[in-house]
Amino acid sequence: MKAHPSTHSLLALAAAALLTGAGGAWAQDLTPKGASPATIAANKAFAAGRNFSSAQETDFATRGFIAAMDDLQIKDAKGNIVFDAAPLNAIQGDAPETVNPSLWESAKLTAKHGLFKLADGIYQVRNYDIENMTLVAGKSGWIVIDPMMSAEAAKAAIELANKHLGSKPITAVVYSHTHVDHFGGARGIVDEADVKAGKVRVIAPDGFMENAIAENVLAGNGMTRRAQYQFGSAVPIGAKGPVGAGVGAALSLGTIGLIPPTDVVGKTGQQLTVDGVRIVFQMAPNTEAPSEFMFYFPELKTLFWAEDVNKTMHNIYTLRGTKVRDALSWSKYINQLLDLFPDAELAVGAHTWPTWGNQNIRTQLTYQRDMYRFIHDQALFLANQGKKMDDLANATFYPKALQENFSTRGYYSSLSQNLRGVYNFYLGYYDGNPATLHRYAPAETSRRYVADLGGAAAVLEKGRNHFAAGDYRWTAELVNHLVMADPQNMEARALQADALEQMAYQVETAVWRNEFLAAAAELRQGVRPLRLSTQGPDLLRAMTPEMVFDLLAVRLNHEKADGLNVGINFSFTDSGDKFALELSNSVLNNTRGRVLKNAQVSLTLSTMAFMRMTVGQVPLPDLLKAGDVKLEGDPKALGAVFANLEAPNPMFNIVTP
DSSP: OOOOOOHHHHHHHHHHHHHTTOOOHHHHOOSOOOOOHHHHHHHHHHHTTOOOOOHHHHHHHHTTEEEOOSSOEEEOTTSOEEEEOGGGGGOOSSOOTTSOHHHHHHHHHHTOOEEEEEETTEEEEESSSSSOEEEEEOSSSEEEEOOOSSHHHHHHHHHHHHHHHOOOOEEEEEOOBSSGGGTTTGGGTOOHHHHHTTSSEEEEETTHHHHHHIIIIITHHHHHHHHHHHTTTTSOSSTTSOOOOSSSSOOOOSOOOOOOOSEEEOSTTOEEEETTEEEEEEEOTTSSSSSBEEEEETTTTEEEOTTTSOSSOOOSSOTTOOOOOOHHHHHHHHHHHHHHSTTOSEEEOSSSOOEESHHHHHHHHHHHHHHHHHHHHHHHHHHTTTOOHHHHHTOOOOOHHHHHSGGGSOSSSOHHHHHHHHHHHHHOSOOSOGGGTTOOOHHHHHHHHHHHTTOHHHHHHHHHHHHHTTOHHHHHHHHHHHHHHOTTOHHHHHHHHHHHHHHHHHOSOHHHHHHHHHHHHHHHHOOOOOOOOSOOHHHHHTOOHHHHHHHHHHTBOHHHHTTOOEEEEEEETTTOOEEEEEEETTEEEEEETOOOTTOSEEEEEOHHHHHHHHTSOOOHHHHHHTTSEEEEEOTHHHHHHHTTBOOOOTTOOSSOO
């Protein structure tokens, strides 16, 4: 497999192309472009006769504004910019030619940043991260709901609140669900020593720790890399870049942590009194997250609907990858809310902005319920007629009322994406046509397409003709084969980038725009390192030994380990647990409670020593010398396992092989 060229090698390749006479307009120009005539016409046609702005939502998104941060750049201890809110101030006025006019109206509202008063004793800090921090006044301090994604952003948010509302201690933190942007900033506002001392409660839904770690660690590397595309994190915000993510402004790129919960809620109707404030919970597992709850403050008549209700269509399937969500259950949990808390006068979410007024809340719940139910039922209606996944991707019918309601438009996800998500939830990736069952790998498929189409020059000519005709979707698909067949072909990369860029300028869904723009940037500039990771030390420390063994198993190079048979016993002195680690048939199994009679090596150690050896990468001889580990048997057996573990590349190629 060819390595992705660096930025320097890309420049060298472009120069070589010019020297050999191979350069054309695309080879010479690797810069972002403006909107083409076809894109300008498409956006005008999209807007014709329609009004995407909403006076009510504009009021809700700006109501109660108190102040913005004085310094719009949040920085870490090393001076790196974690979040820059300054570019958000330029997202106002009429839509530029390079942004879909409907998306621009949504982006203007998610660009509103600062501290907001929602009601007496309820405040929110919005758009200094992808997620909002909500503050509820208790008898002695703040109850903080969802402390943002990074410690630096959370610290800046609480400092903004303290500056304008007066300093108060934090008495409780609530994690609404398991996605990292809803718990990662906890250490920026809370000292774990206070949690352990009982001064601060941390409340989460049942299954929180298991699901938070499984999602962000086992598949975390692939998901994080893909998230860079979903959120356009490497591309500057602006008229030719990201204009938000549909549910918020942008990701913060700071320090991610995790403080384990002290209180776990597992039943709908369960109540807690937190710092004098009564909270009633509704469980909503396997909806937007595998572990999630919504909750109600009866005395405040305030509903927190987490991320299950938004001012946009959410994801049944996310582009970064996560487990596909259950659209049917999602719609039913929203439906249940209508009966559980019928007297709510204020509804607050983890993203976007609040809704005021009982009837407005019930209307939004109805629209959101019907949206997810329609997506579920329509996908299966089409699938049961024999429609393939790509047919669902191009289905266009969407109920008129849902098209016209602000909260059910596709700013964060899309009908195309979600219909396919439901199809995959029930039927998987295979479309039932045996011709698609045994395809070649992408690069090999592309080489064959290019050859059968007459070679690189012929593909480029056809691609340029389609681009000139404004058919950017087909240009991107066609030229992608040439890029995958020969990633060093700079003319192909430039043309592919230009096509994806025009697609970005036309699309209504923010994360699709970000995907297209991120791909265009990497085609032009190469892969550049980005400070974004969900696998912080807190998540690794919070793993149980069994989770660590599972992580080791997915990092095993199975080809190198083929033919090896190794048995290792682990005995943990602090917990009393025993594990058998068995390498056989090129897989690494772990079993709690099993002791191998014929193990080649046995280790006796504490959980902390185990974590230092595996996660902390402290050499085993150092641990043996310090007396932290006792070893019996052949230490070479450990090498047979650990020498064949490989850390994944955090910046693997996406748009090139």
